[in-house]
Amino acid sequence: MSIPAGRHFLQIPGPSNVPDRVLRAMDMPTMDHRGPEFAQLTHEVIKGLKQVFKTSAEVVIYPASGTGAWESALVNTLSPGDRVLMFETGHFATLWQGIAKDLGLKVDFVPGDWRHGVDPGAVAEKLSADNKHEIRAVMVVHNETSTGVTSQISKIRKAIDSTGHPALFMVDTISSLASIDYRHDEWGVDVTVGGSQKGLMLPPGLSFNAISAKALEASKTAALPSSYWNWQPMIKANATGYFPYTPATNLLYALRESLRILLDEQGLDSVFARHQRHAEATRRAVRAWGLEILCLDPEEYSDSLTAILLPEGQDADRLRQVILERYNMSLGTGLGKVQGRVFRIGHLGDFNDLMLAGTLCGVEMGMIAAGVPFNRGGINVALDYLADNL
Numbered sequence: 001m002s003i004p005a006g007r008h009f010l011q012i013p014g015p016s017n018v019p020d021r022v023l024r025a026m027d028m029p030t031m032d033h034r035g036p037e038f039a040q041l042t043h044e045v046i047k048g049l050k051q052v053f054k055t056s057a058e059v060v061i062y063p064a065s066g067t068g069a070w071e072s073a074l075v076n077t078l079s080p081g082d083r084v085l086m087f088e089t090g091h092f093a094t095l096w097q098g099i100a101k102d103l104g105l106k107v108d109f110v111p112g113d114w115r116h117g118v119d120p121g122a123v124a125e126k127l128s129a130d131n132k133h134e135i136r137a138v139m140v141v142h143n144e145t146s147t148g149v150t151s152q153i154s155k156i157r158k159a160i161d162s163t164g165h166p167a168l169f170m171v172d173t174i175s176s177l178a179s180i181d182y183r184h185d186e187w188g189v190d191v192t193v194g195g196s197q198k199g200l201m202l203p204p205g206l207s208f209n210a211i212s213a214k215a216l217e218a219s220k221t222a223a224l225p226s227s228y229w230n231w232q233p234m235i236k237a238n239a240t241g242y243f244p245y246t247p248a249t250n251l252l253y254a255l256r257e258s259l260r261i262l263l264d265e266q267g268l269d270s271v272f273a274r275h276q277r278h279a280e281a282t283r284r285a286v287r288a289w290g291l292e293i294l295c296l297d298p299e300e301y302s303d304s305l306t307a308i309l310l311p312e313g314q315d316a317d318r319l320r321q322v323i324l325e326r327y328n329m330s331l332g333t334g335l336g337k338v339q340g341r342v343f344r345i346g347h348l349g350d351f352n353d354l355m356l357a358g359t360l361c362g363v364e365m366g367m368i369a370a371g372v373p374f375n376r377g378g379i380n381v382a383l384d385y386l387a388d389n390l
């Protein structure tokens with residue numbers, strides 16, 4: 001194997017690129033997590049996270065990947081045999097549903113075509129039909145990372161409200177938080193699940209729950225067993241600046257640095273606008289190539305990644321392999337049902353115009369090298385868009 005020169009392009013939709021500044025912020029001696037300096041770090045990162053989730057409610061931090069925070073949302077609020085309503089938007093919704101089943105919940109999993117988000121009308125219909133209020137929670141993935149489809153959370157909230165149904169509303173924002181506008185309080189979400197390794201520009205290893213007052217109330221009677229994930233000891237310890245067990249101390253330094261970048265220096269609105277612009281440039285390239293965007297509804301296009309369908313008979317994983325070997329760039333694989341048919345371009349996190357240009361060049365040159373039939377020149381269309389829309 002030859003040793004590649006130059007920088008690797010990590011264009012999978014998470015883990016995303018970690019800014020050098022954030023890497024340097026982690027490069028610190030391990031600190032005493034029960035010492036006096038530590039409390040200040042805890043308070044600062046929790047305050048910043050609340051701004052990112054747009055909430056004044058509780059936010060807890062786990063030393064775990066996103067999957068842990070999925071489980072935590074459920075074990076803190078629900079009881080064995082409870083009914084929950086979920087939608088098959090793609091691979092990640094399917095995985096979260098699997099956890100719910102493993103925990104002994106009864107999942108009403110509404111089938112989907114992996115090309116659309118959650119239909120608010122279907123939410124209203126399901127909840128209206130449940131006149132005994134047996135459904136305890138509606139669980140939705142905000143940005144389905146396997147398909148590049150973003151569900152419209154505020155419309156789903158309105159659909160729930162239109163039925164007067166008391167179900168809890170839980171949303172996975174692992175690949176949207178700090179990339180796509182999200183409002184925990186305003187959209188009446190009860191538990192928001194987040195992770196460190198996508199829009200927050202950190203390595204994997206931290207995950208979050210933002211917890212409404214209604215979810216906290218539900219946690220008092222929830223009968224699913226929980227210990228490591230239990231919110232109560234976490235919230236109690238966090239209030240004093242500490243954790244009930246050893247937190248991922250050096251990742252918290254990284255989190256402090258990324259929050260400073262996102263909140264104090266760039267500002268969330270400009271971060272969202274940047275993601276929108278890069279996503280639009282990418283889609284223009286895809287159309288010019290004569291390829292199909294997996295997401296079918298323009299109102300649901302994802303700003304953090306684009307999933308692209310290859311023509312019938314083409315193997316997307318072979319294309320990804322050619323691009324990795326020739327151009328030293330990693331692209332997202334097709335997950336679950338769309339494996340081999342789809343590849344994904346991540347355009348989230350610490351990313352700029354020239355990184356996008358390099359990414360699209362790598363895709364275009366890779367398709368030539370792999371013999372994929374397409375129209376050349378998508379890059380130029382994307383560059384024109386970037387140049388004309390500053």
Ligand SMILES: *Cc1c(COP(=O)(O)O)cnc(C)c1O
Nearest residue numbers: 065066067092143145174175195
């Ligand atoms: C990445 C991702 C996850 C999985 O998180 P892990 O950190 O791998 O456990 C869950 N949901 C969505 C939407 C994701 O993008």
